[in-house]
Amino acid sequence: MGILSRKATCNTHGQDSSYFLGWEEYEKNPYDEVKNPDGIIQMGLAENQLSFDLIESWLAKNPEAANFEREGQSIFRELALFQDYHGLPSFKNAMADFMSENRGNRVSFDPKKLVLTAGATSANETLMFCLADPGDAFLLPTPYYPGFDRDLKWRTGVEIVPIQCTSANGFRITKSALEEAYKQAQKLNLKVKGVLITNPSNPLGTTTTRTELNRLLDFVSRKNIHLISDEIYSGTVFTSTGFISVLEVLKEKKLENTDVSKRVHIVYSLSKDLGLPGFRVGVIYSNDDIVVAAATKMSSFGLISSQTQYLLSALLSDKNFTKNYLKENQIRLKNRHDKLVSGLEAVGIECLKSNAGLFCWVDMRHLLRSNTFEAEIELWKKIVYEVKLNISPGSSCHCNEPGWFRVCFANMSEETLKVALIRLKMFVDGPSSTTRSQSEHQRLKTLTKMKVSNWVLRLSFQDREPEER
């Protein structure tokens, strides 16, 4: 049109990328166990749908939070009018405690250093606005979350320079990769303002090691730049040890209250751990007062609904709930993860060894026609259109090696996962023919029907109703 802004007419929002195209295909033909059994199964969405029942049963026992009541009194008016960008104090306190609990209480969070934002999307953008000017750069290890291209760059004018990580060492961040990225930024005349990592990693599903964290702290210390750790998946770690927050390492190295600690900032959200992406709950945590002050003012552009703040302050202050939830959620995630991994193994597909996240980083390099990104996209299209699985190609995550795919496992029922694995097996075992896949599916349906009717027969003796799911 010529009279819109440059931002409106460019495509830095990144929505033309394949990451979103797969979604579009899925939207046109979504799988449904009953209504559309031949549809595309969504495995490109990192959602956690495994533990809603735990929250629902809490809600059943705690009606006050839903009814805008506190200790028998209505606080509707207060909540309706509450737009203070400092946030509901009880909510911030509960969040700070929850974040500590998530880290085994090895670090504690000060609610005064918390800033509430509309999701991690907003938190990440806000941090860019606070730490960088247009034309500055942040270094990000590859592969990284495709949404960063929009969240970090679009309206802020900040650039991303990749820190290349490879399968040669399990995609770990090396000192030379850091230095290389920094040099690259300089070549492009970009001023590096910091490094941003996602820990646990999306799309890898791995937690950052202590060694890497030490390396990163040394690096940002030497270069006098910031370190942002997006810990949105911190509650999805399903091994008993494993997640180390950068704040813990700061503590270990006795760097608290130093200049470097002021340049370490955490991003968090309830979208993955609690499975509540619709509620738009994000958090920035920073030791730098100026950053906290500036980010707090900026949060005006995306505050959390007071209705939601109140509900979650009640939920998260219930320590019995949080303790049980974190534990149970992790058990279910591990279970589901293991099923995907073993199912893939059975058809000769390996995954990067991972201990967190809602997805696996799957190695399909051996299925590529050639070691090229064209071949990767070709394979991806086959998987979307023929195998009918929406998964995310590594190139959309800026991976520099073709053949890797992110496959999500926590956003569907166990049955659906089984169907997905069967489809994949058929694709790998032989030339995919639609008639064959249809008959396989019919067989599975009959099998399932048989199983259910047998089960019902057995139950009828006890006169009980079969449960849903």
Added chain:
Amino acid sequence: MGSLIKSGGVSGAILSRIATNDQHGENSEYFDGWKAYDKDPFHLSRNPHGIIQMGLAENQLCLDLIKDWIKENPKASVCTPEGVYQFSDIANFQDYHGLNEFRQAIANFMGKARGGRVTFDPERIVMSGGATGANETIMFCLADPGDVFLVPSPYYAAFDRDLRWRTGVEIVPVHCSSSNNFKLTVEAVEWAYKKAVQSNKNVKGLLFTNPSNPLGTILDKDTLKNLVRFVTRNNIHLVVDEIYAATVFAGENFASVAEVVKDLDSSEVNVDLIHIVYSLSKDMGLPGFRVGIVYSYNDSVVSCARKMSSFGLVSSQTQFMLASMLSDDSFVDNFLMESSKRLGIRHGVFTLGLKKADINCLISTAGLFVWMDLRHLLRVRNSFESEIELWHIIIDKVKLNVSPGSSFQCTEPGWFRVCFANMDDDTLHVALRRIQDFVSKNSNKTAEKASDNDQLIQSNNAKKQKWKQSNLRLSFRRLYEDGLSSPGIMSPHSPLLRT
């Protein structure tokens, strides 16, 4: 323009310019009154001598209606036993298109708030983090850093932050004056536009709030039509912030720019240039729920704003509740009628009470505030210093937090925005009594000559402590000298301020 504030230490030097300038505007006097109020807030029984908050444009008059509806409709909440079966679907829903039912309900409400004279297309409804988020987003869509938007003054103080801070957009005010009751005219806009273009500014559009904040007036339909023709002729955008659309309590019907778009021929209006900002914060009194809307007739803007809405989506829990509430036609119809009625009564009581104190307000038919004329109480006419002095007296002595016209970029000193819908009836009467007392105590005294005061100012330091214990029975003259000597409330314009 704010100046760069370099903070001490390493960290200050490596933050962004945006984080360290004061373009957020929060160091303006607009917030001083709030700070004073926060330290000593009025409460009818617990703190009856505290400061009454009249600087907050909130609508508290109809919250009972909403509260009752929620109680009677437990299914509208995904957390109640009646509604929890929807919990997982809604909690999981982060599609930036928003819930269909939500968009339908908002479109429905917007139409009804405009008397059914226009309808809105749910497909053009885009969510944002309150109107705050909507205004910033529309700037990001329409303008690049350095571009200009014309904004009639007096205007909502926070526009300086919302339109400019992170976007880099500049505001060029179109000054309106009391000579024609602050009415916005096409001539004034044309003049400001020409002047800006001549100084090599890239003007991208015109933005104003209608009904107006802080004036409470609505723009007549003819002028609105002519403004639409003007922007079309010059190929610049028109953004109308209609956040107060349903606060109209008297007079003619509110003409939304949507009506004008409907009425005008396509040769007279380029709809790609017309955008509306809306919110439920004022009409429904729900600022805590953060419901902002960008509504554009331009498809590209809808698409862009929608992608940007990722940075400030409405909580799905809230979307779900409001979808249910606002599709309840009998609730909405009754709410709009009651709200208008209660606002009208409140406005009437307040302005009548002010008249008793010989205080006039700009005639207004909408909004949650009045534009009060206190020019006759200025120590020195036409002086902003005097306005700020008077303002501090009102906060410290009369114990009311009101907003001085200068914080709205008004070019004439002596006007104040005073909110009336954010308190109960009793509090309003206390406020009126305080105003009446203040004025009657000083009705016999005319403004003292400046020279008399200057002598007194010399010996002020000793009186600083006395001021703190003073009460309303002070003489007019004494009030001014004390106002000047109190620590921490010096106006930045005051010649007595030591730099």
